[in-house]
Amino acid sequence: MATLNQIFPGNLGRLKLLRVVLKLGMPELKGHNPNQPLDPMLERRIRQALREVELG
Amino acid sequence: MSKLKGQVQEQGFGRRSLGGEPLVYHCNFYNYWLQKTVLLVDDLGMEEIIQDAAAASAFACLKGLSGQDSAQAEALFAYLGFGQIDLSEVTAAGGHATTSVSHYGQCLSSAAGVPFAKPQSRFDAGFAAGAGAWAHGRLASGFGASIQACMSVGAEQGKVGLKGRVQPDFMQTYGMGPASTDARPPNTWAAVDQAAVDQAVQALHLVGNEEGLIPRFGVMLTQHFAHFYNRLSFEFLRRMSHTGMRMAGEHLLIDAGYRCAFHTFGGIFNSAEWEALMGSKVASREAGAHSMASIVSALGWGRWRLVEISDRRAVLRLYDDYESLGYQAMYGAASRPVAFLAAGGLGGLMNLLYLGDVLDKPVLDNDYFERVFEHPDAFAVHQTKSIAMGDAYSEIVADR
Numbered sequence: 258m259a260t261l262n263q264i265f266p267g268n269l270g271r272l273k274l275l276r277v278v279l280k281l282g283m284p285e286l287k288g289h290n291p292n293q294p295l296d297p298m299l300e301r302r303i304r305q306a307l308r309e310v311e312l313g
Numbered sequence: 314m315s316k317l318k319g320q321v322q323e324q325g326f327g328r329r330s331l332g333g334e335p336l337v338y339h340c341n342f343y344n345y346w347l348q349k350t351v352l353l354v355d356d357l358g359m360e361e362i363i364q365d366a367a368a369a370s371a372f373a374c375l376k377g378l379s380g381q382d383s384a385q386a387e388a389l390f391a392y393l394g395f396g397q398i399d400l401s402e403v404t405a406a407g408g409h410a411t412t413s414v415s416h417y418g419q420c421l422s423s424a425a426g427v428p429f430a431k432p433q434s435r436f437d438a439g440f441a442a443g444a445g446a447w448a449h450g451r452l453a454s455g456f457g458a459s460i461q462a463c464m465s466v467g468a469e470q471g472k473v474g475l476k477g478r479v480q481p482d483f484m485q486t487y488g489m490g491p492a493s494t495d496a497r498p499p500n501t502w503a504a505v506d507q508a509a510v511d512q513a514v515q516a517l518h519l520v521g522n523e524e525g526l527i528p529r530f531g532v533m534l535t536q537h538f539a540h541f542y543n544r545l546s547f548e549f550l551r552r553m554s555h556t557g558m559r560m561a562g563e564h565l566l567i568d569a570g571y572r573c574a575f576h577t578f579g580g581i582f583n584s585a586e587w588e589a590l591m592g593s594k595v596a597s598r599e600a601g602a603h604s605m606a607s608i609v610s611a612l613g614w615g616r617w618r619l620v621e622i623s624d625r626r627a628v629l630r631l632y633d634d635y636e637s638l639g640y641q642a643m644y645g646a647a648s649r650p651v652a653f654l655a656a657g658g659l660g661g662l663m664n665l666l667y668l669g670d671v672l673d674k675p676v677l678d679n680d681y682f683e684r685v686f687e688h689p690d691a692f693a694v695h696q697t698k699s700i701a702m703g704d705a706y707s708e709i710v711a712d713r
Contacts, residue, residue: 284557
């Protein structure tokens with residue numbers, strides 16, 4: 258189980274997180290504790306959205 | 314390729330217009346990141362906004378120029394740096410347009426750095442619709458457009474299908490919009506005075522080359538419609554206002570401006586033109602910041618004046634910035650500042666100078682971008698005044 262900080266490291270990571278927030282329509286992600294392990298189902302959704310926003 | 318009939322008018326305060334429509338210079342990085350941002354949320358309907366904003370802008374600009382024919386529209390597309398478009402197969406009933414060269418189809422890939430999943434040429438589709446409508450005596454909304462092929466996803470040329478449609482309510486451009494106020498930009502330190510900078514930038518003749526592109530300063534430039542950018546940015550935020558994600562959207566619009574500044578300003582700092590105009594007169598980062606502000610002021614973005622600048626903090630005042638004027642014209646008074654491009658621009662400028670040592674002419678590659686962007690002591694930007702909120706000028710503070 259990964260944390261938001263592990264999936265989205267650094268300043269560039271924080272911007273990618275914002276893109277994922279918009280992609281998933283989940284503003285509540287911004288308030289999520291960045292060091293708390295994610296629920297596996299949520300982590301899968303986040304990683305899938307991240308793959309999509311990393312495409313051109 | 315026909316020659317465009319008509320020319321850009323200088324409107325004071327660095328504002329530029331063609332056919333009564335304000336123009337601003339922007340690069341492929343901004344065009345890519347802005348479009349990517351506004352398309353992040355699937356159900357906002359922003360694809361349609363992109364195409365309609367392009368159609369409305371092209372139609373209004375052509376209407377303001379002389380000549381109601383396809384050749385003029387094709388010449389406009391090339392002159393502005395969008396590439397080469399062929400409208401000969403468009404009739405009053407519809408048809409198709411093709412692009413053999415396309416800024417949106419071919420030049421965004423270097424900004425993205427990864428393959429595209431979807432066509433990027435929505436602007437071309439909108440332009441074809443607006444230009445075709447103007448050339449064949451239809452209303453601005455007279456054609457619906459669909460992308461049938463796009464070079465961004467591997468096609469040999471772009472193809473846009475056009476079909477006649479009736480859509481009585483269609484977006485309007487705002488022309489040059491309101492003049493801001495009587496406020497005059499203050500005189501700040503300048504390596505070269507603003508009039509000379511304006512003249513030097515005009516002398517560069519930054520218009521489409523024989524391919525209809527503007528490769529300059531290491532980026533691909535466009536002379537673009539201010540209305541187009543403003544409609545995308547502000548309609549995106551308006552449609553986000555009830556989602557709880559508007560602030561995230563604002564951050565990403567600022568990021569698009571940051572990337573624009575980083576690559577375009579970085580390219581200008583590294584250019585022979587910079588050396589010729591500013592080089593020997595710029596002996597410090599502060600002088601570099603003032604000098605870049607005066608160059609930016611010749612790009613149609615409004616006048617930039619740094620009234621405070623140090624290695625920890627900068628205060629930028631904007632006179633007639635195109636974002637604030639455009640917001641006012643389209644939506645009336647704003648409740649929050651709206652100069653997102655400029656805010657990102659200031660952040661990019663300060664980080665280039667104070668963290669990236671850009672005056673030493675580093676290689677502007679992705680490693681450099683990431684090193685500067687990830688710096689723990691990077692500048693943050695805050696908008697503190699806005700013409701769109703009734704202030705005499707817009708103001709942005711960068712600090713760390």
